[in-house]
């Protein structure tokens with residue numbers, strides 16, 4: 001079987017951006033995969049007036065695909081407004097990583113779900129509602 005990861009994925013796996021936690025997050029969520037039992041947690045800091053994501057961190061207990069996707073979605077989301085960040089899709093993350101192996105697609109969907117759920121948690125805290133289907137284009 002050929003090695004499944006391209007150089008961009010490997011670079012993000014080896015040097016993931018925005019790894020860690022936030023002490024007082026405005027939004028936080030953990031998503032787990034029934035398939036492998038792995039988990040990812042996403043933390044958000046949101047500027048109250050502009051609703052921009054000023055800081056975002058993630059912790060992954062998953063595989064290379066999950067870590068690389070966590071890294072890229074935090075890069076994609078940072079500086080975006082909550083409304084913009086909601087629109088980040090798995091497809092966009094996968095494209096930014098130069099493509100992910102199909103066999104590992106659910107691991108990267110898990111990372112996108114983590115972002116969606118952290119946004120949902122933020123909106124719940126604000127008394128708002130949100131749709132978090134990561135397959136929605």
Ligand code: FES
Nearest residue numbers: 036038062063107
């Ligand atoms: Fe568990 Fe990929 S094998 S997140």
Ligand code: FES
Nearest residue numbers: 033035036106107
């Ligand atoms: Fe765990 Fe892919 S095998 S999410």
